Amino acid sequence: MFPLNRWYVAGFAWELADKPLARTLLNQNIVLFRTGSGEVAALENRCCHKSLPLSCGTVENSGVRCGYHGLLFAPSGACLEVPGQERIPVKARVRSYTLVEKDQILWIWMPQEEGAAPTCEAPDYPIHSDPRYTFRGDVFHYDAPYQLIHDNLLDLSHLGYVHLKTIGGNAAVHMNAELKVEAAGDQVRVLRYMPDSVPPPTYLGAWPFEGRIDRWQEVEFKVSHLNIWTGGADVGTEDMNDPQRGGFHMRGFHAITPETDTTAHYLWTMAANHHPERANVIDLVYEQTALTFYEDKVVIEAQYENMKKHPNAPQIDIHVDVGPNRARRVIERLIRDNAAPAAALSAAAA
Ligand code: FES
Numbered sequence: 001m002f003p004l005n006r007w008y009v010a011g012f013a014w015e016l017a018d019k020p021l022a023r024t025l026l027n028q029n030i031v032l033f034r035t036g037s038g039e040v041a042a043l044e045n046r047c048c049h050k051s052l053p054l055s056c057g058t059v060e061n062s063g064v065r066c067g068y069h070g071l072l073f074a075p076s077g078a079c080l081e082v083p084g085q086e087r088i089p090v091k092a093r094v095r096s097y098t099l100v101e102k103d104q105i106l107w108i109w110m111p112q113e114e115g116a117a118p119t120c121e122a123p124d125y126p127i128h129s130d131p132r133y134t135f136r137g138d139v140f141h142y143d144a145p146y147q148l149i150h151d152n153l154l155d156l157s158h159l160g161y162v163h164l165k166t167i168g169g170n171a172a173v174h175m176n177a178e179l180k181v182e183a184a185g186d187q188v189r190v191l192r193y194m195p196d197s198v199p200p201p202t203y204l205g206a207w208p209f210e211g212r213i214d215r216w217q218e219v220e221f222k223v224s225h226l227n228i229w230t231g232g233a234d235v236g237t238e239d240m241n242d243p244q245r246g247g248f249h250m251r252g253f254h255a256i257t258p259e260t261d262t263t264a265h266y267l268w269t270m271a272a273n274h275h276p277e278r279a280n281v282i283d284l285v286y287e288q289t290a291l292t293f294y295e296d297k298v299v300i301e302a303q304y305e306n307m308k309k310h311p312n313a314p315q316i317d318i319h320v321d322v323g324p325n326r327a328r329r330v331i332e333r334l335i336r337d338n339a340a341p342a343a344a345l346s347a348a349a350a
């Protein structure tokens with residue numbers, strides 16, 4: 001169901017304070033925690049003694065202590081202590097996952113083979129430390145499969161229908177926007193430009209636009225997450241090919257981590273620059289973004305509920321589906337590639 005041997009987002013740095021956090025990721029029951037000495041860790045969320053979730057326990061300097069009979073587990077999964085007993089049973093360990101904290105993002109390596117080491121570095125997200133931006137974020141839970149969220153983010157034509165109160169705008173302008181889709185390797189880019197548009201409410205709240213604006217939306221799909229750069233500048237003042245262009249910028253980090261086959265975590269941050277004559281607008285941008293994403297959640301969950309009522313009903317494609325369809329083909333290929341070695345092995349064994 002999911003591409004493996006890659007980094008997924010398990011959470012954000014600020015979620016790990018002094019308590020362990022239970023989170024199911026790709027059908028795996030995981031506990032995330034930060035030790036008292038600051039190390040982040042991910043373990044199977046099941047004590048190997050009597051199966052209490054380790055997320056019911058407590059965090060200590062060297063690991064997490066089970067809340068039932070006090071076994072202490074290190075970030076490696078090894079049992080460090082059995083209270084009242086000197087000998088630690090050989091099998092006293094729990095599965096561990098590689099968890100990396102980078103740019104305030106917690107990246108977890110999800111291997112095909114249990115315990116396999118990462119084959120590449122965790123992705124960078126330099127926007128979180130770029131002094132031009134401030135950001136806030138949140139984690140939403142979706143009662144819908146992860147690819148419906150990809151579809152939504154790779155097709156921003158829905159802004160004019162779903163997000164009229166915030167980042168929307170004229171629906172016809174959105175549906176007729178110039179659209180370019182590029183694919184390279186596992187990545188898909190969807191570029192949309194809407195010159196000479198009316199600024200939507202969030203933009204007006206954040207930036208002193210006086211008239212119409214040139215808008216851009218650049219979506220980069222990277223399998224486990226998407227980076228979406230949107231913004232606007234006074235008409236004719238900025239070159240849309242210049243990556244350093246001015247104007248109002250919103251930089252979205254959107255990680256879609258499957259929880260189960262039919263549910264997902266949506267872990268997002270939104271970064272914005274602010275106009276020199278305005279106070280920092282990140283709280284406004286955050287609130288409007290959260291409202292916007294909640295609107296998406298309502299639509300996508302309603303869509304999935306209905307899909308369940310009509311499991312075999314065909315769907316049609318229209319012009320806005322090019323980006324989502326490309327991304328779906330990437331996911332299909334990656335899942336096929338993961339399955340290939342296993343299929344070859346079982347054929348050889350037969
Ligand atoms: S269930 Fe964890 S120590 Fe007994």
Ligand SMILES: [Fe+2]
Nearest residue numbers: 158162292296
């Ligand atoms: Fe949306």
